[in-house]
Amino acid sequence: MSISIKDVNKSYNDLIVLKDFSLELPEQGIVALSGPSGCGKTTLLRILAGLEKADSGSVHGVDNKRISMVFQEDRLLPWMNLMGNLFAVQPEASVIRYYLECLSLTEYAWSYPHELSGGMQRRAALARSLVYGGDIFILDEPFKGLDQKLRLDIYPHIRDLAVNSLVLLVSHDKEELTALADIIIKLDGPPLSIV
Ligand SMILES: Nc1ncnc2c1ncn2[C@@H]1O[C@H](COP(=O)(O)OP(=O)(O)OP(=O)(O)O)[C@@H](O)[C@H]1O
Numbered sequence: 001m002s003i004s005i006k007d008v009n010k011s012y013n014d015l016i017v018l019k020d021f022s023l024e025l026p027e028q029g030i031v032a033l034s035g036p037s038g039c040g041k042t043t044l045l046r047i048l049a050g051l052e053k054a055d056s057g058s059v060h061g062v063d064n065k066r067i068s069m070v071f072q073e074d075r076l077l078p079w080m081n082l083m084g085n086l087f088a089v090q091p092e093a094s095v096i097r098y099y100l101e102c103l104s105l106t107e108y109a110w111s112y113p114h115e116l117s118g119g120m121q122r123r124a125a126l127a128r129s130l131v132y133g134g135d136i137f138i139l140d141e142p143f144k145g146l147d148q149k150l151r152l153d154i155y156p157h158i159r160d161l162a163v164n165s166l167v168l169l170v171s172h173d174k175e176e177l178t179a180l181a182d183i184i185i186k187l188d189g190p191p192l193s194i195v
């Protein structure tokens with residue numbers, strides 16, 4: 001069954017972020033969401049992930065799905081090294097080793113978040129989502145702060161996910177959208193609308 005958002009409304013005080021917003025999403029592939037800062041992308045993703053409650057409307061097709069999220073902020077646990085951060089969501093060491101290597105993080109496995117550069121922390125947040133695994137990956141600007149070489153190295157692993165899962169990717173980057181997205185949804189708002 002595909003995933004659908006139907007007639008969703010969401011306001012923060014006087015600000016209407018979603019107004020009767022509807023969207024159908026496939027079960028596999030990479031769907032990119034692109035739109036100006038503040039238009040409502042993260043709000044939509046948080047509602048989809050069940051982290052935010054809509055004022056009205058419905059979300060179908062996510063109840064029995066495993067959702068893995070890269071938040072717009074890294075949100076690493078500061079008191080644990082990278083290995084600890086990953087082990088917290090994935091007990092299988094071989095899976096952790098695999099994705100550390102994919103993201104060029106192997107040599108930083110025992111480093112604490114504050115010892116990592118901004119781009120390393122971003123990759124660590126992405127690594128946590130990848131090792132957790134899921135039916136739906138919600139990636140809110142996952143490549144923020146990464147140089148082009150790193151991005152190009154990581155893209156194939158994102159493509160691999162999309163064979164069996166839905167990857168929802170927020171990106172402002174044209175090259176990233178062209179390289180990765182099966183479907184690009186251009187948005188505007190608030191209230192959020194499909195352009
Ligand atoms: N918890 C909140 N309380 C009040 N206002 C909020 C809250 N979360 C988001 N907003 C407002 O809702 C609007 C949409 O925010 P949202 O974070 O969804 O935008 P976005 O499209 O993800 O932007 P960006 O590209 O900058 O991340 C913004 O005006 C923001 O200030």
Ligand SMILES: [Mg+2]
Nearest residue numbers: 041042072140
């Ligand atoms: Mg956002």
